[in-house]
Amino acid sequence: MNIQRVEPVEKSIVESIIFLVKSNKDLTPLGLSREEIEYIKKEKKLKKDIIKLNRFSYRIYIAYVNVKGSLSKKLETIRGFGNTITRHVNKSEIEKINISVKAGDKNETLAFLEGMILGNYQFIKYKTGENRKENKLKTLCIDSDVLTDEDLSELQIVTKAVYHARDFVNEPDSFMTATQLSNEAKKLGSDSGAKVEVFTKRKIESLKMGGLLAVNRGSIDPPTFTIFIWKPENAINIRPYVFVGKGVVYDTGGLSLKPTGSMDTMKSDMAGAASVIGGLYAISKSNLPVYVIGLIPATDNRPDGNAYTPGDVVTMYDGSTVEVLNTDAEGRMILADALSYAKQYDPELVIDIATLTGAASRAIGPQAMVGMKVNSDSDFKKLCESGDRVHERIVEFPMWEEYGEMIKSEIADIKNIGGVDAGAITAAKFLEHFIDYPYIHLDIAGPSFLSKVAGYRPFGGTGVGVRLFYDFIKSKVSN
Numbered sequence: 001m002n003i004q005r006v007e008p009v010e011k012s013i014v015e016s017i018i019f020l021v022k023s024n025k026d027l028t029p030l031g032l033s034r035e036e037i038e039y040i041k042k043e044k045k046l047k048k049d050i051i052k053l054n055r056f057s058y059r060i061y062i063a064y065v066n067v068k069g070s071l072s073k074k075l076e077t078i079r080g081f082g083n084t085i086t087r088h089v090n091k092s093e094i095e096k097i098n099i100s101v102k103a104g105d106k107n108e109t110l111a112f113l114e115g116m117i118l119g120n121y122q123f124i125k126y127k128t129g130e131n132r133k134e135n136k137l138k139t140l141c142i143d144s145d146v147l148t149d150e151d152l153s154e155l156q157i158v159t160k161a162v163y164h165a166r167d168f169v170n171e172p173d174s175f176m177t178a179t180q181l182s183n184e185a186k187k188l189g190s191d192s193g194a195k196v197e198v199f200t201k202r203k204i205e206s207l208k209m210g211g212l213l214a215v216n217r218g219s220i221d222p223p224t225f226t227i228f229i230w231k232p233e234n235a236i237n238i239r240p241y242v243f244v245g246k247g248v249v250y251d252t253g254g255l256s257l258k259p260t261g262s263m264d265t266m267k268s269d270m271a272g273a274a275s276v277i278g279g280l281y282a283i284s285k286s287n288l289p290v291y292v293i294g295l296i297p298a299t300d301n302r303p304d305g306n307a308y309t310p311g312d313v314v315t316m317y318d319g320s321t322v323e324v325l326n327t328d329a330e331g332r333m334i335l336a337d338a339l340s341y342a343k344q345y346d347p348e349l350v351i352d353i354a355t356l357t358g359a360a361s362r363a364i365g366p367q368a369m370v371g372m373k374v375n376s377d378s379d380f381k382k383l384c385e386s387g388d389r390v391h392e393r394i395v396e397f398p399m400w401e402e403y404g405e406m407i408k409s410e411i412a413d414i415k416n417i418g419g420v421d422a423g424a425i426t427a428a429k430f431l432e433h434f435i436d437y438p439y440i441h442l443d444i445a446g447p448s449f450l451s452k453v454a455g456y457r458p459f460g461g462t463g464v465g466v467r468l469f470y471d472f473i474k475s476k477v478s479n
């Protein structure tokens with residue numbers, strides 16, 4: 001979507017326009033007829049927040065952004081308004097729309113525009129002929145005193161990063177192999193000025209990343225390990241924030257094969273990788289003065305002749321041994337190597353993000369991600385605040401010692417599954433074995449992929465995590 005700044009246009013309205021208002025008083029200077037104003041007031045009384053006027057060759061939309069409630073609730077409702085108008089606008093086949101901000105502060109206005117843009121996303125690469133119905137809306141022309149040019153360019157960058165993350169998740173695995181995923185990271189890195197290095201299979205073998213190599217053994221495609229580095233000269237930190245994303249480009253379960261109904265959305269098992277690439281792209285493209293690193297271990301998980309087996313023992317990158325009792329618990333195998341690799345950076349904080357367990361998804365569904373923390377109380381709190389601001393909410397699960405008992409192995413240092421209970425937590429306890437720094441684990445199995453549209457979140461990949469990471473790192477600069 002194209003965002004432009006324009007001069008006020010309402011003096012003689014001749015094309016479609018959206019007015020953001022807070023009260024009926026804001027209607028007076030808009031150049032509307034008395035009948036139109038009466039109609040708007042009547043509709044507003046009926047509790048409508050978005051009112052449409054049809055002037056035949058063009059439309060006028062009034063959006064009342066006087067929402068009550070907490071800041072995060074308010075902003076999310078306003079994003080919803082933006083999305084609703086985008087849908088109307090596309091139905092009316094409008095390509096370009098003016099947005100005139102009469103009321104609403106910076107955050108409210110940005111939330112409205114964000115909802116409009118995120119709601120306009122489509123994944124139609126594989127639609128052909130008549131099935132390919134592209135949204136008409138392409139350009140937003142904004143007249144607002146509360147937004148600077150920097151605000152608009154930031155909005156453009158962040159929403160573009162979300163679009164990329166959604167695309168990566170929606171691409172089927174025949175296209176989005178581990179190598180392709182690393183190529184996508186390279187493309188975005190060269191666009192933003194970040195450095196992207198990709199380890200291929202030989203290098204991964206020479207580093208003895210046993211977890212990543214074990215999961216890859218059943219695949220005919222090679223694994224990759226991608227390092228995305230943004231280290232600006234004016235960085236406010238010396239020790240980096242490291243983000244680790246699970247990049248399982250397809251999860252069949254391996255020899256512990258998933259049943260059909262559970263497998264068909266497993267192209268989305270690299271959603272964590274997508275949010276790391278998208279988030280770091282947004283951070284670097286916006287030139288945020290913060291040193292951040294992304295690590296993306298990637299492979300598919302398949303049951304071919306040489307596949308790793310339930311019962312196998314794997315020696316990991318850090319030298320510790322893992323008894324594999326379920327090859328479908330593969331995410332933690334590849335993440336563990338990346339978490340060990342992160343130690344060399346002496347990080348300020350490491351956050352991993354992964355579609356790690358069905359248990360997390362069953363516990364809270366698509367409404368939030370599950371978060372757990374180790375020695376990172378204040379950053380965890382800040383991350384949750386970012387989550388509320390951008391409506392990518394985090395629900396904390398405990399990391400009590402007792403859960404660690406459940407992954408003790410008879411024959412190796414640890415085993416890769418716990419029991420039937422507390423699956424999201426035992427997965428995090430497994431990962432904790434590989435860290436020695438402040439750490440946050442995010443399980444996005446619930447909110448990363450939707451089976452039906454939910455407001456500005458589309459069917460399929462949601463891009464969850466991108467706006468969370470951007471807001472969190474940005475908050476480091478303003479503090």
Ligand code: BES
Binds near residue numbers: 328329445
């Ligand atoms: N990728 C899955 C988790 C998942 C499930 C993500 C549903 C999104 C939606 C993960 O690799 C997995 O299979 N986990 C197992 C772990 C179990 C074997 C301990 C699970 O959750 O069943």
Ligand code: ZN
Binds near residue numbers: 251253327329330331
């Ligand atoms: Zn799995």
Ligand code: ZN
Binds near residue numbers: 248328
């Ligand atoms: Zn998986």
